[in-house]
Amino acid sequence: MYKLLRTIILTLSCMTAGGVSAQSLMPTPISVAPYYFNASPMMPPQIQQPYQLPNYWQQQPSLMQNLMPAFSSFASMLEEDLTGDSDRYSYGEDYGSSRRNYDTRREFLYDPDRPRSSRSTSSSPTRSRTVVSTTVRATPAPTPTPATTVSEDQCVECLENNSGAPQVLETQTREVAQVVERVSSSVLDETLRAYQESQAVTDMVASVRSGAVKRRNQRRAIVGSKPASESLGRCLMYVKFAMLDGGFFSSYPSGMYASNFSPALERQGFVNLMSGNGYEITDPKDAPIGSVIVYENTPGSKTPGHIEIKLSDTDYGSDYIDDQPRSETSSNRKIIGIYAKLPAGES
Amino acid sequence: MKVIISLMMLTLSIQLNASELESKSDLKAHYAEIAQKAKLLKSVPDDELVGEILVECMKARKYDPNIFCLESVTEFFRYFPQTVERVSLKNFSKEESDFILKRLNVLNGEAILGNDPSSEP
Numbered sequence: 001m002y003k004l005l006r007t008i009i010l011t012l013s014c015m016t017a018g019g020v021s022a023q024s025l026m027p028t029p030i031s032v033a034p035y036y037f038n039a040s041p042m043m044p045p046q047i048q049q050p051y052q053l054p055n056y057w058q059q060q061p062s063l064m065q066n067l068m069p070a071f072s073s074f075a076s077m078l079e080e081d082l083t084g085d086s087d088r089y090s091y092g093e094d095y096g097s098s099r100r101n102y103d104t105r106r107e108f109l110y111d112p113d114r115p116r117s118s119r120s121t122s123s124s125p126t127r128s129r130t131v132v133s134t135t136v137r138a139t140p141a142p143t144p145t146p147a148t149t150v151s152e153d154q155c156v157e158c159l160e161n162n163s164g165a166p167q168v169l170e171t172q173t174r175e176v177a178q179v180v181e182r183v184s185s186s187v188l189d190e191t192l193r194a195y196q197e198s199q200a201v202t203d204m205v206a207s208v209r210s211g212a213v214k215r216r217n218q219r220r221a222i223v224g225s226k227p228a229s230e231s232l233g234r235c236l237m238y239v240k241f242a243m244l245d246g247g248f249f250s251s252y253p254s255g256m257y258a259s260n261f262s263p264a265l266e267r268q269g270f271v272n273l274m275s276g277n278g279y280e281i282t283d284p285k286d287a288p289i290g291s292v293i294v295y296e297n298t299p300g301s302k303t304p305g306h307i308e309i310k311l312s313d314t315d316y317g318s319d320y321i322d323d324q325p326r327s328e329t330s331s332n333r334k335i336i337g338i339y340a341k342l343p344a345g346e347s
Numbered sequence: 348m349k350v351i352i353s354l355m356m357l358t359l360s361i362q363l364n365a366s367e368l369e370s371k372s373d374l375k376a377h378y379a380e381i382a383q384k385a386k387l388l389k390s391v392p393d394d395e396l397v398g399e400i401l402v403e404c405m406k407a408r409k410y411d412p413n414i415f416c417l418e419s420v421t422e423f424f425r426y427f428p429q430t431v432e433r434v435s436l437k438n439f440s441k442e443e444s445d446f447i448l449k450r451l452n453v454l455n456g457e458a459i460l461g462n463d464p465s466s467e468p
Binding site (some may be wrong): 218219220229230231232233234235236237240253254255256257258303304305306307320324326327328329330331332 | 466
């Protein structure tokens with residue numbers, strides 16, 4: 001918002017400083033273009049100085065002329081409001097007739113020969129029409145129809161009873177659906193809560209935190225220490241160690257690229273929460289703690305991708321720890337899976 | 348003439364606004380912009396453009412210590428490492444230049460050897 005405002009102010013100041021008027025900002029009409037560019041020898045000869053704009057250019061309506069209809073309609077509305085005639089016209093038989101609108105606007109237009117006070121006399125034609133309209137106003141307003149109507153084939157039995165049961169049934173159905181939705185979401189929430197509070201996840205998260213400060217070489221050997229925020233480009237290696245510590249794997253899993261690690265996770269019972277299993281979690285911020293987030297490169301080759309574990313609501317870790325998921329610090333990594341291991345029977 | 352000058356200033360102001368990085372939440376948009384610019388490197392591999400990209404990337408260092416936007420020039424670096432080194436030294440101090448090259452080596456290694464080189468088949 002701030003940026004936009006500043007851009008507008010800059011633009012306006014540029015225009016003001018340069019003395020650019022609205023007239024000069026108007027696009028050059030097509031009919032004038034050949035005079036400017038002298039594009040074709042078949043065109044008429046150039047007009048000598050002093051240059052005179054063609055008629056088309058001069059006949060452009062002014063701003064006031066453009067706005068006149070809007071002013072006029074506003075004035076009509078205002079006049080109706082002030083005289084209190086708007087109700088009468090709303091339900092009158094002649095509602096919408098051009099004749100009435102024409103008269104109203106004519107009345108409002110300033111006419112020095114006609115005194116304004118003459119409008120208040122009941123003998124004026126406008127007033128007499130108002131009286132006619134007043135009788136029309138007595139017509140009762142249309143009966144409000146119910147918001148939802150139940151067709152015959154939807155509930156024949158209820159219509160036969162004629163006891164207003166369709167509305168009751170509809171309300172009950174809606175309530176039952178809400179209860180089912182609430183129960184199922186609470187069950188799903190409890191399942192995820194059970195996962196993120198499990199000992200395995202706790203151990204895995206602790207392993208990521210302690211492992212992120214160890215510098216490992218290409219052969220997995222620890223060769224020193226490093227800041228937890230420094231990335232080594234070996235996210236998968238560090239995540240594998242953490243998952244081993246959490247007990248999710250019995251031996252060091254294979255796989256070079258993070259983007260190809262999803263099948264290995266699924267073999268261990270992990271499910272993708274992005275789709276299916278009743279979940280549609282697509283944002284790592286909504287994922288449970290301990291979720292394993294898998295990325296692929298985009299566009300082009302999908303490898304190497306990236307993999308990380310959600311350590312807390314504000315921490316994501318692999319070979320480095322950041323307060324944002326990688327999807328927020330990379331323009332070419334796309335999330336393809338948010339994995340969690342649900343208790344047996346849930347998947 | 349006045350119109351052209353006004354339009355140029357408008358474009359310039361928009362570009363200046365777009366490339367500003369005011370918080371960590373702007374990182375993604377900033378990186379996407381750099382990635383778009385880096386696509387031109389495939390057709391116009393000139394020093395000036397590489398320099399511009401590196402400068403833009405280094406602006407993000409205070410929010411992203413790993414400057415992952417260098418992913419955009421990783422492929423270029425793979426084929427023209429000396430160009431990147433020369434441009435980097437021209438635009439930055441020796442220390443900053445070394446940091447950029449180190450990060451590029453990490454990203455390049457990740458792309459070639461994978462995220463777990465120890466599992467090489």
